[in-house]
Amino acid sequence: MSETSEPDTTLPLLQFQAPRRTKAPEHLADIEPAARVDFAARIGVAPLRVKQVAAHYFERLEADPALMTDLPAADRDEIVESVLPPLLQPVQSWQCDNGDTTKQLWRLHDGSLVESVVMRYPERATVCISSQAGCGMNCPFCATGQAGLTRNLSTAEIVDQVVSAARLLANDAAGLEQARLSNVVFMGMGEPLANFAAVTGALRRLTQPPPEGLGLSRRSITVSTVGLVPRMDELADEGIAVTLAVSLHAPDDELRNTLVPVNTRWSVSEVLAAADRYAHKTGRRYSIEYALIRDINDQPWRADLLAKRLRGRLAHVNLIPLNPTPGSKWTASLPDVEHEFVERLEAQGIAVTVRDTRGRDIAGACGQLAAARSNV
Ligand code: SAH
Numbered sequence: 001m002s003e004t005s006e007p008d009t010t011l012p013l014l015q016f017q018a019p020r021r022t023k024a025p026e027h028l029a030d031i032e033p034a035a036r037v038d039f040a041a042r043i044g045v046a047p048l049r050v051k052q053v054a055a056h057y058f059e060r061l062e063a064d065p066a067l068m069t070d071l072p073a074a075d076r077d078e079i080v081e082s083v084l085p086p087l088l089q090p091v092q093s094w095q096c097d098n099g100d101t102t103k104q105l106w107r108l109h110d111g112s113l114v115e116s117v118v119m120r121y122p123e124r125a126t127v128c129i130s131s132q133a134g135c136g137m138n139c140p141f142c143a144t145g146q147a148g149l150t151r152n153l154s155t156a157e158i159v160d161q162v163v164s165a166a167r168l169l170a171n172d173a174a175g176l177e178q179a180r181l182s183n184v185v186f187m188g189m190g191e192p193l194a195n196f197a198a199v200t201g202a203l204r205r206l207t208q209p210p211p212e213g214l215g216l217s218r219r220s221i222t223v224s225t226v227g228l229v230p231r232m233d234e235l236a237d238e239g240i241a242v243t244l245a246v247s248l249h250a251p252d253d254e255l256r257n258t259l260v261p262v263n264t265r266w267s268v269s270e271v272l273a274a275a276d277r278y279a280h281k282t283g284r285r286y287s288i289e290y291a292l293i294r295d296i297n298d299q300p301w302r303a304d305l306l307a308k309r310l311r312g313r314l315a316h317v318n319l320i321p322l323n324p325t326p327g328s329k330w331t332a333s334l335p336d337v338e339h340e341f342v343e344r345l346e347a348q349g350i351a352v353t354v355r356d357t358r359g360r361d362i363a364g365a366c367g368q369l370a371a372a373r374s375n376v
Pocket of ligand 1: 137
């Protein structure tokens with residue numbers, strides 16, 4: 001035993017703080033538009049060149065120097081390398097649903113692995129992105145939670161997943177029709193509000209009009225959280241009215257304490273009150289995520305309690321059939337039980353949707369992104 005009174009640095013950090021790691025290289029997408037001139041000076045590139053590269057990256061989704069013919073040929077590679085240092089190295093991709101769903105695995109500069117999933121629908125195209133490598137929230141039914149947190153992603157590492165998805169959709173090489181990326185959901189690996197500064201930076205970059213950002217609409221972006229109450233309030237204050245999704249999974253604290261362990265810090269009532277404040281400030285309806293787990297949270301009385309707690313709130317419920325993770329003893333609810341759960345909520349005036357199960361056969365469905373543990 002140590003006899004000194006030095007703090008014990010081996011103690012785990014608070015779960016939602018990321019351990020310190022080497023930072024990702026600074027990239028155009030990290031930079032607020034007003035700071036681009038300073039950025040240009042820092043990397044030794046003329047501001048005009050940064051502006052030109054920004055138009056290529058955000059407007060044309062281009063990162064290949066050979067195609068940036070407005071840059072001086074002799075310096076092209078060097079300029080692009082400085083302004084857009086490669087952040088996401090593709091490791092592997094998987095397709096299913098006749099090519100409508102693609103899971104992409106990326107290696108970051110320090111070897112960390114993250115995943116994103118691109119989904120084509122008739123009317124829209126959505127990318128599900130990661131905000132952290134791993135996750136510290138430890139929800140027992142979630143594959144990412146099992147591996148723990150490796151590190152926070154930088155703003156550009158988050159934005160570049162979206163740019164890569166938009167590029168994939170714009171490319172008809174796979175024999176699929178070209179599509180325009182319309183929606184972004186922060187429902188991949190990580191707890192977005194535990195990486196607040198990088199995530200809000202990414203939200204600005206995704207919504208700023210080109211060439212400052214990607215020009216996506218705020219309402220087509222969804223940030224999903226376990227319910228870090230102070231950060232939910234900060235997000236409301238940021239003035240970026242994106243859609244908020246709250247991972248509730250149980251209407252009572254007793255069960256939620258086990259399914260979403262951070263509930264022992266911020267209870268169901270506190271989380272719902274924070275979501276209400278968000279709705280009030282932003283004018284945006286929020287969604288309640290509820291993974292239906294057989295015999296765990298799918299009892300009729302829990303449907304009734306959920307309805308009672310949500311009555312009068314600007315919320316709708318998104319039920320997700322549980323995607324069992326490897327080795328888990330839990331599984332999805334039986335169809336009749338799911339049906340009754342939906343009916344009870346609807347009977348009490350609560351809007352409900354049941355999430356589709358895209359990407360199941362490539363482990364690209366909700367909660368199945370566990371790249372940090374894979375051997376690739
Ligand atoms: N950390 C954020 C975002 C991550 S996941 C959050 O928790 O909200 C996005 C959604 O998928 C969350 O609602 C999460 O609880 C849910 N999810 C995780 N594992 C799942 C699984 N195995 N089956 C179904 N949904 C799952």
